[in-house]
Amino acid sequence: MKTTVCFFLNGEKQVVKVEPSRTLLDVIRKDLGLTGTKKGCGDGDCGGCTVLIDGMPYNSCLVLIPKVEGKEVTTIEGLAENGQMHPIQQAFVNHGAIQCGFCTPGMIMSAKYILNANPKPTEKEIRQGISGNLCRCTGYQKIVEAIGSLAGKEV
Amino acid sequence: MGILLDAVEKGTLFNVVGKRVPRVDAAEKATGQAVYVDDISFPHMLYGKVLRSPLAHARIKKVDVSRALRLPGVKVAISAQDLPDTRHGPFIYDTPVLARGKVLYVGDPVAAVAAVDEDTALEALALIDVEYEELVPVFDTDFAMSPEAPLLHENQEAYIKTFKAIQKGNICSRTTFIEGDVEEALKRSDYVFEDSFTTQMVQQTPIETNGTVAAYDISGRLTLWTSTQAPHLMQIRISDGLLIPINKIRVIGLRTGGGFGGKVEPKTQIIAAALAQRAGKPVKLVLTRKEEFTATSPRHSSKITVKSGVSREGKILARTIKAVYDTGAYADDGPGIAGFGGMMSLGPYKIPSYRIDSYCVYTNKMGCGAFRGFGNPQAAFATESHMDMVAERIGIDPVEFRLKNVLRNGDLSVGGIPMPSVGVKECLEKTAKAAGWGKSLGKNRGMGVACLQHISGVLSSSAIVRINGDGTATVFTGAIDIGQGSDTTLTQIAAEELGLPMEAVGIVAADTASTPYNWAVTASRITRTNGNAVRLAAADAKRQILELAARFLDVTPEELQIMEGQITVKGSPERTLKMHDIGGISHWATRGPIIGNASVMVEGHKYDPEKVKGFPFGTMAGFVFGSHIVEVEVDESTGRVQVVDAVAAHDVGKAVNPTGVEGQIQGGLVQGLGYALFEEIVYDEKGKVINDTMLDYKIPTALDAPHITPLIVEETDPGGPFGAKGVGEPTLVGTAPAIANAVKRATGIRIKDLPLSMEKLWREMKKL
Numbered sequence: 001m002k003t004t005v006c007f008f009l010n011g012e013k014q015v016v017k018v019e020p021s022r023t024l025l026d027v028i029r030k031d032l033g034l035t036g037t038k039k040g041c042g043d044g045d046c047g048g049c050t051v052l053i054d055g056m057p058y059n060s061c062l063v064l065i066p067k068v069e070g071k072e073v074t075t076i077e078g079l080a081e082n083g084q085m086h087p088i089q090q091a092f093v094n095h096g097a098i099q100c101g102f103c104t105p106g107m108i109m110s111a112k113y114i115l116n117a118n119p120k121p122t123e124k125e126i127r128q129g130i131s132g133n134l135c136r137c138t139g140y141q142k143i144v145e146a147i148g149s150l151a152g153k154e155v
Numbered sequence: 156m157g158i159l160l161d162a163v164e165k166g167t168l169f170n171v172v173g174k175r176v177p178r179v180d181a182a183e184k185a186t187g188q189a190v191y192v193d194d195i196s197f198p199h200m201l202y203g204k205v206l207r208s209p210l211a212h213a214r215i216k217k218v219d220v221s222r223a224l225r226l227p228g229v230k231v232a233i234s235a236q237d238l239p240d241t242r243h244g245p246f247i248y249d250t251p252v253l254a255r256g257k258v259l260y261v262g263d264p265v266a267a268v269a270a271v272d273e274d275t276a277l278e279a280l281a282l283i284d285v286e287y288e289e290l291v292p293v294f295d296t297d298f299a300m301s302p303e304a305p306l307l308h309e310n311q312e313a314y315i316k317t318f319k320a321i322q323k324g325n326i327c328s329r330t331t332f333i334e335g336d337v338e339e340a341l342k343r344s345d346y347v348f349e350d351s352f353t354t355q356m357v358q359q360t361p362i363e364t365n366g367t368v369a370a371y372d373i374s375g376r377l378t379l380w381t382s383t384q385a386p387h388l389m390q391i392r393i394s395d396g397l398l399i400p401i402n403k404i405r406v407i408g409l410r411t412g413g414g415f416g417g418k419v420e421p422k423t424q425i426i427a428a429a430l431a432q433r434a435g436k437p438v439k440l441v442l443t444r445k446e447e448f449t450a451t452s453p454r455h456s457s458k459i460t461v462k463s464g465v466s467r468e469g470k471i472l473a474r475t476i477k478a479v480y481d482t483g484a485y486a487d488d489g490p491g492i493a494g495f496g497g498m499m500s501l502g503p504y505k506i507p508s509y510r511i512d513s514y515c516v517y518t519n520k521m522g523c524g525a526f527r528g529f530g531n532p533q534a535a536f537a538t539e540s541h542m543d544m545v546a547e548r549i550g551i552d553p554v555e556f557r558l559k560n561v562l563r564n565g566d567l568s569v570g571g572i573p574m575p576s577v578g579v580k581e582c583l584e585k586t587a588k589a590a591g592w593g594k595s596l597g598k599n600r601g602m603g604v605a606c607l608q609h610i611s612g613v614l615s616s617s618a619i620v621r622i623n624g625d626g627t628a629t630v631f632t633g634a635i636d637i638g639q640g641s642d643t644t645l646t647q648i649a650a651e652e653l654g655l656p657m658e659a660v661g662i663v664a665a666d667t668a669s670t671p672y673n674w675a676v677t678a679s680r681i682t683r684t685n686g687n688a689v690r691l692a693a694a695d696a697k698r699q700i701l702e703l704a705a706r707f708l709d710v711t712p713e714e715l716q717i718m719e720g721q722i723t724v725k726g727s728p729e730r731t732l733k734m735h736d737i738g739g740i741s742h743w744a745t746r747g748p749i750i751g752n753a754s755v756m757v758e759g760h761k762y763d764p765e766k767v768k769g770f771p772f773g774t775m776a777g778f779v780f781g782s783h784i785v786e787v788e789v790d791e792s793t794g795r796v797q798v799v800d801a802v803a804a805h806d807v808g809k810a811v812n813p814t815g816v817e818g819q820i821q822g823g824l825v826q827g828l829g830y831a832l833f834e835e836i837v838y839d840e841k842g843k844v845i846n847d848t849m850l851d852y853k854i855p856t857a858l859d860a861p862h863i864t865p866l867i868v869e870e871t872d873p874g875g876p877f878g879a880k881g882v883g884e885p886t887l888v889g890t891a892p893a894i895a896n897a898v899k900r901a902t903g904i905r906i907k908d909l910p911l912s913m914e915k916l917w918r919e920m921k922k923l
Contacts (some may be wrong), residue, residue, distance in 0.1 A: 035194035036187015038412070040362040041444040045849035048362055076187035089185035093177050096814035099822065100638025101184025102191065102363040102412030127857040134849065136362055136413050137638045139821030140857040142814075 007068040009034070010078030016065070024068055025049045025060035028075060036076040036105050040134070047133035050106035051075050057113040059132075076105035079112070087155050088112055088147070095146035099137035107133045111147045112155060120151045170719070171650040171657050172877045175814045178643045179662065180410070180636060189410040192366040192382045193441050200368070201230055201269040203423075203430045203440035204276035206283050207450060208258035208265050211294070211519040211842030212307070213287035215254060215265070222282040223268055228275035231433045232283065234266040238429060243395035245388075245420060246771045247327060247486040248315040249308055250522070252396045252425045258287070259307055259484035260521050261843045262450035269430040269438045292519040292842050296458065296481045299325040299516045307484065307517040320490060321769040327482060328490035328515040330497050331768040332569050335508030340473035344464025348545050351460040352537035354891075354909045356481075356836040357829075358453040359526050360854050363412020365422035365451065366441030369431035377428055378405045384414040385675035386665045387633050389424050396425040397432070404428075408635040408665035415826070416525030417451055418637065419677050420487055448847040452487050452524030453836055455480040455515075459537035461500070464508075469551045469559045476500045478513040478534065485522030488529070489515040494770045496530025498569045502538045503579040503608040503780050504560040511569065519842050525677055527826060527887045531609055536909060539605035539892030543899065553604055553896065554587050561606070562780075564870075570767050572760045572774060576880070578806025578870030579606055579780035585866050590784040590802040596901075600799070602786045603897025605889040611679040611881025612776030612874065615756040617671040618688035620649055620696045622749040624742040626720065626734030627659045628696065633673030634685040635665035639883050640815040641681045645689045647811050648876050652693035653700075654717030655734065671752070679881030682811060683777040686876035688755045696751025703746055704732050777872055777880045781805040783824065783889035785861070787897040794917030796898055798828055798859075803889070804866035808880030813867060816882050820865035823886020829855045831891035835910050 003020045006013065009032060016031055025042075028034050028051070037060060040048030044062040051060045052074040079086035085093070088111050098104050107130060114121055114129035121129065126147045127140070135143065183189040220232035235255040242248045242255075254265045266283050270276035293299045293307065307325055308314070321329040341347055367381040377399060383389055386406035394401045411418060427440040442451070457480050464473035478497055482489030497513030513530075528535075546556035562577045583606055586592075590602060619631040630649045636642040642662050650660045663670055673685055701712035704722045708715065708730055716725055722737065724730040741749050760774035786800040803820050810816045833853055837846050846852045871878025891909060899905045904919045 029194075030196075034187070035190075038191070038363070039193065040364075041849050043444065043848055043850065045444075046362055080186050085182060085185060089182075092185050093181040096175075096178070096181075096818050098178065098181045098184050099640065099818055100361070100363070100413040101180070101189050101410060102361070102638075104184050105187045108185065127860075131856040131858045134362060134854055134856065136360055136415070136826065136854060137822045138818055139823075139825035139863060140860045141821045141863055142818055144857065 003066060005065050005069050007070060008072045010074055018065055020064060020066050022065045023061050024063040024065055027065050028060065034075055034077050038102055038105055040102065047110065048103055048106045050109040050133060052109055052113060055116065057110050076108060087150060087153065091146040091149050095142050095149065097138060097142040097146040103133055103135040107135065107143060114147065115150055115155045123148060169651060171647045172811050173809065176643060176647060176657055176812060178640055179646055180642050191363055191410050191412050192368060192380055195368050195380050196439065197437040200437045200439055201271060201434050202273045202276050203267060203269045203427055203438045204280055205264045205426060206266040206280045208254060208261060208263040210258060210287055210289055211261050211292040212290040213258050214290060215256060215258060216286040216288055218266055219284040220266055222284065223279040226275065226279050226282055228271040229268055229279045231269040231430050232266065232279060233429060233433065239398045241396055241398060242314060243392050244486055245488055246317050246490040247320060249311065250485045252429060260519050262521055263484065264426060267426050267430055269434045293325065294518055294520065294838065294842060296479045296516040296518060299518050307519065318771040319769065325517040326514055327486045327517050328493060328769060330494035330513045330770045332497060332509065332511040333766050337473050337475055337508045337510045340508035341464040344472045345467040346465045346549060347462065348548060349460065349462040350541045350544055350907065352540060352907045354457045354533045354536055356453050356456045356523065357526065357834045358448055358451065358836055358852065359415040359417030361413025361415060361417060364442040364444060364447045365418060367423040367427040368437055368439045369427035370437040371431040376403050379424055379428060380407045380409055381424055382411045382418055383408050384411065384418045384635060384637050384677060386635060386667050387672050388419065388675045389421060390667050392421045393425050393428050397429060405668045411635060411637040414637040414676065415527045416677065419525050419675050420452060422451055444849060445847045448852055449844045450521055452522055454526035455482055455489065455492060455523040455533065457481065457533040459533060461537050461541040463541065463545055465545060465549060469549060469556050471504055471506050471560050473508040474501060474506050475509065476511040480513065480515050480530065481518050481523065482515045483518055483520040483522040486515065487522045487524035489523060490771045492525065492530035494772065496534040499531040499608060500534040500538050501569055502542065503562050503606050505562050505566055520838060527823065527884045529678065529884065531888045532830060532891060535605065535607050535888045536891045539889065540895050540907065543896040544905065554583065554592055557583055557606055568778060570762050574778040576808060576870040576872045577778065577780060578868045579608065581868045581870065582780055582782040582804035582806055585804045585868065586782040586784045586802045589864055589866060592784065596786065599789045599791055599901055600786060601897045601901025602784060603893045603895065603900060604782065604784045605893040605896060606782045607780065607885055607889040609679060609779050609885035609888060610775040610777055611683045611779050612757045613678050613680055613684065613772060614674040615754065616673045616685040616688040617754040618685065618692040618752065619671055620692040620751040622696055622700060622738055622741065624738045626738035627661065628653055628655060629661045629663060630689055631663050631670045632685060632689060633665055633670045634681045635676050637676055639819065640812060641676065644682055644811040644815060645686060648686050648689050649693045651877065652690050653697055655720050659720055679883040679885065682879050682881050683875045684755065684757060686879055688753045690876040691753030691755065692751045695753060696749055699749045699751065700737050703737055703741060707732060776874055779806055779880045779882065779885050781885050781889055783893040785893045785897050787894060787901055789898060789901045791920065794913040794920055796832055796911060796916065798861040798894060801861045802864045802866065803886065804868050805882055805885060806868040806870045807882045808872040808875045809869050809878035810867045811879050816867055817865040819882045820886045821863045824863055824890050825855050825860045827887040827890025828859065828894065831894040831909065831911055833910055833912060
């Protein structure tokens with residue numbers, strides 16, 4: 001039995017009619033065609049599918065679609081504006097914080113939450129903040145440096 | 156060689172090589188625009204799923220897919236009987252596309268379906284009837300090598316082999332390296348020490364699982380969009396597996412979300428292709444994380460015994476190695492891994508006499524394969540732990556002991572290959588200085604060191620550089636960027652050679668329909684081996700550019716140079732042509748478009764057949780070196796080890812992109828940390844993996860990773876592009892022994908069996 005869910009995705013109103021057992025991740029990727037959010041495990045372990053719901057980070061593979069009724073969902077596609085990368089995206093590029101790139105969208109969404117919640121995070125706080133986002137390539141250091149470079153800046 | 160050396164000497168003149176340029180693929184990845192395989196879909200695309208064996212060792216009495224085919228929405232259901240009777244593999248052709256006759260591990264693919272959606276495909280799997288007759292499973296290499304063990308591959312003599320494999324029973328390959336009279340040298344040694352070690356099975360765990368979309372058209376042409384490290388190698392395996400000629404197979408490598416060795420050999424590609432052949436529609440087959448953990452090709456577990464003869468002065472005079480690599484159900488890269496692990500097991504030290512015996516053995520676990528280091532992490536854990544144990548027994552500082560024995564420029568590798576650039580001494584001295592080796596540390600803290608060697612040149616590659624109509628250039632390479640940064644470094648190499656700014660060079664990577672052959676992104680070989688092909692192709696294009704420009708400037712080509720896209724007469728800067736003009740002239744007026752190309756092969760050295768037996772590789776080159784020093788803190792009450800600081804130096808020849816090199820060092824070291832401390836695929840007594848989620852198989856998080864100081868050592872290689880060697884794999888090789896050595900120095904406890912888990916250390920600490 002399909003259900004209708006209305007929410008805002010990167011500022012745009014969406015009305016979807018889907019099975020209530022579908023996950024937010026699945027609906028974003030398959031029904032709405034935004035494939036920037038990645039599925040690494042589907043179990044909520046890797047953080048690859050991190051999106052912001054009303055500004056808070058969630059593993060979208062664990063969020064059933066009815067839960068976002070009326071909420072604002074932000075994905076990696078919602079950060080760049082007018083063809084310009086968001087400062088966090090630019091910092092990741094500049095600091096060499098990206099290798100295979102598969103964890104990057106989720107990592108950047110977590111970074112946005114960290115910096116919004118705590119504009120001047122310490123290295124420890126950054127590491128704690130991204131500890132739910134697994135990266136197998138970088139060893140995390142350049143990611144931590146990229147996020148740290150934005151401390152005190154408007155993001 | 157002359158051209159290469161010349162450029163190395165002009166090292167200070169580099170415009171693009173050696174610069175910290177941002178990666179050319181970074182922006183698309185930062186914004187979510189990068190396309191990975193699961194991001195691809197087509198109208199009417201079907202979804203594939205694989206039925207896997209529930210048993211570790213059994214004869215297949217019957218497979219019947221007819222009930223599955225009757226389920227609405229199911230379009231294809233196949234088992235081995237629907238496929239050509241083939242086997243494939245990199246060294247020994249022992250792997251069927253779907254299990255044939257027998258299943259050899261829990262997870263072995265038995266049948267596959269394609270259906271309109273994933274749920275229907277999963278439902279269909281449950282309708283496939285398979286009858287098995289259980290056989291005695293073989294889980295341990297000691298049992299596998301005993302005469303009582305049942306043979307896993309009953310027909311192995313008949314398998315095609317790409318080398319002279321030395322086989323016996325379940326031993327699928329044995330490699331031996333011999334130099335000098337080792338028994339005599341051991342007798343003459345003042346001390347002889349022997350230690351035994353074991354290492355565990357670990358999984359690559361790329362954050363993107365393996366996956367493929369395959370399509371087959373009415374003309375019999377197959378196209379794959381896939382997550383892979385090796386599009387050209389994949390063509391060969393599909394051709395061998397399904398008997399389709401290579402010219403009808405197109406493999407498009409998409410952005411690959413990490414590989415680390417786990418995406419070299421086929422996981423989904425041949426099955427997806429077989430389904431697509433029958434479906435007449437594209438089929439997507441993406442592995443679940445559980446499948447990734449239970450049915451791919453992890454790093455071999457091993458048992459290694461090291462014996463060294465040492466003089467009173469601390470010189471190693473002799474070494475013997477017996478290494479057993481558990482390759483699981485299928486050989487995969489195992490013969491190469493066991494052989495190469497054996498080759499690396501002297502470490503970066505000059506040891507005049509040795510005998511190395513390395514075995515690759517079948518058991519009823521998933522088939523193990525390449526994983527960053529290719530047999531070397533196992534060998535290095537054993538031998539570098541042993542180095543510290545020897546140093547302690549003879550009362551020499553571990554750094555000093557290593558310095559007494561390190562290789563120098565011009566020394567020979569195991570197998571006798573000359574090594575022109577050996578930076579291990581500098582790596583060790585630099586790490587010791589940066590880490591403050593010898594300084595006093597706090598309670599429960601210890602510092603540990605390990606050195607390493609690896610290779611970065613093997614087999615063949617090719618490249619094309621095209622000069623476009625506007626004077627920009629495009630590189631065509633078969634090397635795929637799996638995250639290691641090859642799109643960027645190969646662009647830098649071409650730009651440097653052509654005299655163009657980085658922005659004027661584009662790159663097309665890894666589509667077998669348009670890019671020339673590259674064996675695989677593996678063996679840390681892309682910067683050096685593929686880099687040579689790209690550099691020579693750019694030099695070929697440059698020669699043609701200068702010949703054409705010389706006609707218009709009334710000089711000889713030798714009198715011309717290209718700088719920042721301007722062609723000028725040396726000494727007369729006013730006499731110029733723009734690259735833009737050359738592009739235009741060649742496309743529209745005279746001569747025709749300029750295309751440079753090059754093919755390279757690492758070759759030359761021949762092994763002495765009396766000294767090297769059963770080794771599946773030809774010659775190797777680009778020997779690289781490194782040293783890791785870590786500081787650990789051990790929690791007395793729990794046995795938990797935290798790596799609090801790490802310094803790693805790597806001799807990379809020439810760092811084409813220093814930021815990229817640092818990223819490799821930091822990333823490799825943290826993978827090595829996971830290998831050292833907690834990663835382990837655990838099997839139950841029935842041969843089933845019990846930790847098949849990322850919750851139960853833990854890889855390091857940002858909180859586990861220490862701050863890492865990467866140090867770049869540039870002992871330039873005359874055979875590498877601008878002196879460059881490789882760096883991908885060796886960054887992991889030294890970490891585990893450095894950590895084990897640090898734990899010993901912190902606690903007095905020597906752990907000889909990986910992983911160095913909390914529980915293991917806690918139990919040992921309780922004994923003290």
